[in-house]
Amino acid sequence: MSGDLNEVGTGVNLFTAGEVRGTARWFNDTSDVLSIDDDDLEDTIAFVNKGGMTFLSPILPDLRAIVCTAGSRESHLAILSRESDVPCVLAAELGGTVSDGDTVVLDLTDADTARVAVAAGAVTA
Numbered sequence: 001m002s003g004d005l006n007e008v009g010t011g012v013n014l015f016t017a018g019e020v021r022g023t024a025r026w027f028n029d030t031s032d033v034l035s036i037d038d039d040d041l042e043d044t045i046a047f048v049n050k051g052g053m054t055f056l057s058p059i060l061p062d063l064r065a066i067v068c069t070a071g072s073r074e075s076h077l078a079i080l081s082r083e084s085d086v087p088c089v090l091a092a093e094l095g096g097t098v099s100d101g102d103t104v105v106l107d108l109t110d111a112d113t114a115r116v117a118v119a120a121g122a123v124t125a
Contacts, residue, residue, distance in 0.1 A: 005105055005117035008096030011067065011089040013114035014078055020045070020087050020106040022064035024098050024118075030055045045104045060084050065106055067092050067116060089114040 022045040027033060033055055041062040048056065050070040054077070060066070061084040071077050071090035081088035087108055094116065098104060103119035 004120050006096060006120055007115055007117045008098055009092050009094035009116040011092030011114045011116065012071075012073065013108050013110060013112060014073060014081055014088040014090060015108075016111055017065075017087040017106075017108040020065045020108055022104060024102040024104045025100050026098075027056060033059055045106065047098055056080075060086055065089070065108075067094075067098075067104075067106070069094065089116060092116060 022043045024047055025044050026047045028049070036059065041059055042064060044063050045065045045067060046056060046063050048066065048068045056063070056066065056077070057080060060080055063086055065087040066077065066081060067089040068077055069092050073090065075090065078088060078090060087106065089106060096118065098116070098118055105117045105119065107115040107117070
């Protein structure tokens with residue numbers, strides 16, 4: 001990762017996908033998914049907390065990537081992410097702040113550990 005990024009966390013990398021860049025958006029419950037009105041999600045990196053895994057199913061194939069604070073390689077979210085070829089960080093430990101609209105960079109080059117970073121001073125929304 002380059003010097004213009006602030007690393008905010010790490011997690012379990014579901015599969016190697018190089019560097020993935022997109023716009024952060026938190027999905028806290030089903031209503032967040034249902035409120036999407038034909039949004040362009042192809043640049044969206046979805047962030048979800050514990051218990052928020054399965055409600056992403058309707059939009060999962062449209063997402064750039066997913067970061068979840070829970071889950072394992074055998075979880076429902078992991079299975080759906082692999083089948084949809086959507087990069088996914090599981091059991092993420094976020095020590096820094098990620099806000100809606102932040103430009104996020106996921107370093108998914110290591111087969112086991114993913115690194116999550118926010119672009120310094122780059123809020124896109």
